[in-house]
Amino acid sequence: MVAVFVEMSMSLDGYIAGPDDSQESPLGDGGERLHEWVFDLAAWREMQGLDGGKTNRDNEIVSESIERIGAHVMGRRMFDNGDGPWGDDPFEGYWGENPPFHGPVFVLTHHPREPLEMDGGTTFHFVTDGIETALERAEAAAGDRDVRISGGADVVRQYVEAGLVDEIQLQLVPVLFGDGIRLFEHLIGEPIELERTRVVESSDVTHLRFRVIH
Numbered sequence: 001m002v003a004v005f006v007e008m009s010m011s012l013d014g015y016i017a018g019p020d021d022s023q024e025s026p027l028g029d030g031g032e033r034l035h036e037w038v039f040d041l042a043a044w045r046e047m048q049g050l051d052g053g054k055t056n057r058d059n060e061i062v063s064e065s066i067e068r069i070g071a072h073v074m075g076r077r078m079f080d081n082g083d084g085p086w087g088d089d090p091f092e093g094y095w096g097e098n099p100p101f102h103g104p105v106f107v108l109t110h111h112p113r114e115p116l117e118m119d120g121g122t123t124f125h126f127v128t129d130g131i132e133t134a135l136e137r138a139e140a141a142a143g144d145r146d147v148r149i150s151g152g153a154d155v156v157r158q159y160v161e162a163g164l165v166d167e168i169q170l171q172l173v174p175v176l177f178g179d180g181i182r183l184f185e186h187l188i189g190e191p192i193e194l195e196r197t198r199v200v201e202s203s204d205v206t207h208l209r210f211r212v213i214h
């Protein structure tokens with residue numbers, strides 16, 4: 001059975017982006033700090049078509065995630081950080097011509113749009129009929145691999161609230177943001193119990209993995 005997992009880099013005070021994220025500043029003011037730990041890793045560089053890089057424990061964890069992903073689901077703001085409808089000259093996302101996903105990506109939006117095929121195997125499919133449909137399509141596309149709910153906070157929150165997530169993996173970054181976009185802001189419903197299944201400490205982040213108890 002395909003597992004559905006969330007994986008995000010988060011500040012100690014719960015933010016996954018700084019304030020004022022935009023197309024010019026996709027992670028908001030100071031938000032790049034959350035991903036500093038990943039940029040020099042061999043697995044991340046390979047996804048960008050680059051050689052070399054560190055092959056430490058962080059790298060093993062990133063490789064492990066890359067290998068298990070058969071399809072991504074993301075919110076439209078993670079795709080383009082824009083303010084709404086596509087307009088006459090729709091932005092193709094800030095991921096470049098060869099995005100680091102290399103597979104199907106299902107983008108939740110209320111604004112229909114034709115699929116966008118990029119270099120390197122990434123195709124963005126725009127889904128306007130809700131989180132369940134996006135997940136069903138992602139699961140079908142993933143084959144025997146897993147589905148990653150890749151962000152941002154709005155979409156992750158909805159999947160967690162709906163009980164559709166099996167696992168939450170966080171890279172806890174030792175920084176306090178104080179402002180920005182919080183991952184689990186205003187979660188609705190009963191408390192959701194988690195079982196902690198892995199803790200890995202590295203020099204830059206703490207990798208936390210939880211199973212969601214349904």
Ligand SMILES: NC(=O)c1ccc[n+]([C@@H]2O[C@H](COP(=O)([O-])OP(=O)(O)OC[C@H]3O[C@@H](n4cnc5c(N)ncnc54)[C@H](OP(=O)(O)O)[C@@H]3O)[C@@H](O)[C@H]2O)c1
Nearest residue numbers: 008009017021075076077078108109110151152153154155
């Ligand atoms: N730290 C990390 O690891 C990490 C990872 C990923 C993203 N991020 C950051 O997260 C931020 C974006 O997060 P966010 O919470 O603002 O937005 P988001 O979850 O990426 O996207 C929200 C948008 O998704 C669409 N949407 C959400 N639920 C929907 C539904 N049920 N049906 C149809 N469409 C739906 C809507 O798009 P429309 O307005 O088009 O209808 C909504 O405006 C960015 O700053 C990004 O850089 C951080």
